[in-house]
Amino acid sequence: MLMEFEEIEYTYPCAQKPAINCLSLQIGQCKRYAIIGRNGCGKTTLFRLANGLYRPQKGIIRWQEKPLKYNHTALNKLRQQVGLVFQDPEQQLVGTTVEEDLSYGLCNLGLKPREISDRIQQTLTEFELTDLAYTPVNYLSLGQKKRLSIADVMILQPKLLLLDEPTAYLDPYQTRHLINTLNYIQAKGTTILIATHDLDFVYLWADWLLVMDNGQLQVEGTPDNVFKQRQLMEGLGLGIPLMLNLWQTWSNSSFAVNSSLSDAQQFRQWIQQKWM
Ligand SMILES: Nc1ncnc2c1ncn2[C@@H]1O[C@H](COP(=O)(O)OP(=O)(O)OP(=O)(O)O)[C@@H](O)[C@H]1O
Ligand SMILES: [Mg+2]
Structure with missing residues (x-):
């Protein structure tokens, strides 16, 4: 088991009710997972709990069978293995230029300068960012920022990749390109978990679907088995x-x-x- 949530509860400070409520789920190795659910059902909160940005008030989160620890060193290590691509790229980008932004996370990994520069070149090529390498980040279009924020996380080669609405702002060409890249890294052994509202995409792409409602996991299964339950999915406001x-x-x-x-x-x- 890669990651496990056991009866997790999380309430934001000052909020009236929990955003995540007695939620249990398991993420195994090497699969393509997708989370769907209406606005505000808790997908982004779940991702932030998974990479230790938030700490649950109740329950246990396990990474590779061990409960998460919340000290600085343990969190740094966890975030290299559990990469999170934010829903809003503006929250993720830290460098002045594209190249500097890509190098930022790598410097914390203790890699040799040669490997850092090789990984940057490879990622620039893979994400078609070479022509933008020296462009200031704040000159990029929203779609280009989204692409860079995904590259920023993928360059760290995480074991579990959490993508919050990865195709938002991407044009059809970049969406297809992203899907090809995800298929490629998943085939090499990375587990991928995507939160999205695009039902047609998850229907074709995911191996396993997690359906959330009101901070809880309502149903899970293969896309065929989940979408077979048409009435339930319509009742959850999602449809098929x-x-x-x-x-x-x-x-x-x-x-x-x-x-x-x-x-x-x-x-x-x-x-x-x-x-x-
Ligand atoms: N910083 C915050 N303080 C208080 N409540 C919050 C905060 N962030 C989110 N919430 C609430 O927590 C609940 C879950 O929000 P979350 O962002 O996880 O939903 P989501 O499923 O990602 O929605 P979307 O599909 O719109 O991205 C919502 O009711 C939201 O209003
Ligand atoms: Mg969200």
Whole structure:
């Protein structure tokens, strides 16, 4: 088990009710996880608890079977292994230029100068930031800032990567590029957990879905099993992916999309092969 939340409760100072309420979940190795849930259900708070930015008032969070410790050294180590890409890139960027921003986290890892410069060059290329290397961070567009904030975390090569709304502000080309990069690092052994409102994306991308409501985990499972529960998902204010909706409408009508696809699971695999 990589990370485990056991009956976690977290209430913001001065808040009336907990943002996270008796939440238990487990994150295993090497999978693609996604968290969905309405605005304010607690996704961002959960991420901040996972990398030790917040400390729960109740419950235990375990990283690789051991309870989190909250001293400076332990938190530094945890944050190198559990990378968090913030929902708002403005909160993440610290350097004056793109290159300096990328080097910031690496300097704390105790790497040799040669390795630092190799990792920076590789990341600039991977994230198509080479032309912007010496650009002041505050000149970047919002989408470019988002791309840099993801690169800032990926350059540290974390074991668990938490991405809060990673595709927000990205154009279709950069979204596709990001998905390819995520698939590549996941195949190399990084576990990825994404919070998003994009149901079509999670339907095709995720291995395992966590559905939150009101600070609690309501349901979890494969995308096929979660979205099969249409009434429940509608009751949670989320609904089901548009493409699954279309499939269900078509498969119930005389207009056959593709006669070789007999159920929703086959349909998802068919689309996945075409698009992902
Ligand atoms: N700093 C804060 N102080 C008090 N309450 C907060 C604070 N930050 C968030 N909250 C509250 O905690 C709850 C959970 O918020 P959180 O940001 O985790 O939700 P979310 O699922 O990430 O929402 P979104 O989809 O809009 O990003 C909300 O009710 C929110 O109003
Ligand atoms: Mg959020």
